[in-house]
Amino acid sequence: MRKSALINVMERAARKAARKLLHDFGEVEQLQVSRKGPADFVSRADVAAEETIREELSRARPDFGFIQEEGGRIEAGDGDSYWIVDPLDGTTNFLHGLPHFAISIGLMQKGDIQAGVILAPVTDELYYAERGKGAFMNDRRLRVSGRSRMSEALFATGIPYMGRPGHDTLLAELRALTDNISGIRRFGVASLDLAFVAAGRFDGFWERGLHQWDIAAGIVLVREAGGLVTDIKGGRKMMETGDIVAGNGSLHAPLLKSLKAATATR
Incomplete structure (x- = not known):
């Protein structure tokens, strides 16, 4: 499919931005054994990537605003259109030299996600979707998986860390699921988890307490690939709450039911 001007x-x-991140990623291994401290270096790489993205997008659409991980909110000149940007999703992976991280850009207009791009720089996989026009990875049309049995399902999630709340809830959810499914993965990059649901690699994904820039692009990808996306209550407040459940048409409901049951017993 020919990409639109927006995509x-x-x-x-x-x-x-990816070209700069890949250059910086090549320096991470050396920094790991230096006194300099890699965390500061990665923070600078993160900010530099976001500045690059903001400059490029502003040049093309000067009236659009921004919701950014590093740079905060910049109000839209048109009042309705916002780029939602995560310049480096998977910072901890990047910091440790793990080649699994992504750039995520979503476009929200009048409160609805209209388009999304997720780029994995190391694998050069570009995921993109525009509302009503389908989802793609490197020009190949994406569809969510066709699996319908929980016993065959592979799900992804995130694990709270560094003092974040929710450990007991997650453990209850894992207990409710692990005896009935094929497996659970935690790769640490929510945008790519959602992209993998769209690509049929994962059958579903859930996580709590995410930010808008973690999920905006992934939401439109999953929907345009034929999947379902809700919050953990089954509603549509993912962007407000940061709680998200995504899956194919057959497994979203049983995944959601299992998650609800797990928290209802606590």
Whole structure:
């Protein structure tokens, strides 16, 4: 499928930032054994990538605002259109030299997610979707998986860390699921978890307490690939609450039911 002008703008910004991230990623291994401390270096790489994306997108759409992980909110000149940007989703992976991280750019207009691009720089996999136009990975049409049995399902989730709340809830959810499914993965990059649901690699994904920039692009990807996305109550307040459940048409409901049952017993 020929990409729209909008997707081309988003891809160009992501790829320009990706070139810088890949260069910086090559320095991480050396920093790991130095006194300099890699965390500060990665923080600078994160900010630099976000600045690159903001400059590219602003040049193409000067009236659009921004909701950014590092740079905060910039109000939209048109009052309705916001880029939602995570310049480095998977910072901890990046910091440790793990080649699993992504750039995520979503576009929200009048409160609805209209388009999304997720780029995995190391694998050069570009996931993109536009409302009503389907989801793609490197020009290949994406569809969620066709699995319908929980016993065959592979799900992804996130684990709270560094003092974040929710450990007991997650443990209850894992107990409710692990005896009945094929497996659970925790890769540490929510945007790519959602992209993998869209691609049929995962059958579902859930996590609590995420930010808008973690999930905006992934929401439209999953929907345009034929999947379902809700909050953990089954509603549509993912962007407000940061709690999200995504899955294919057959397994979203049983996944949601299991999660609800797990928390109801606590």
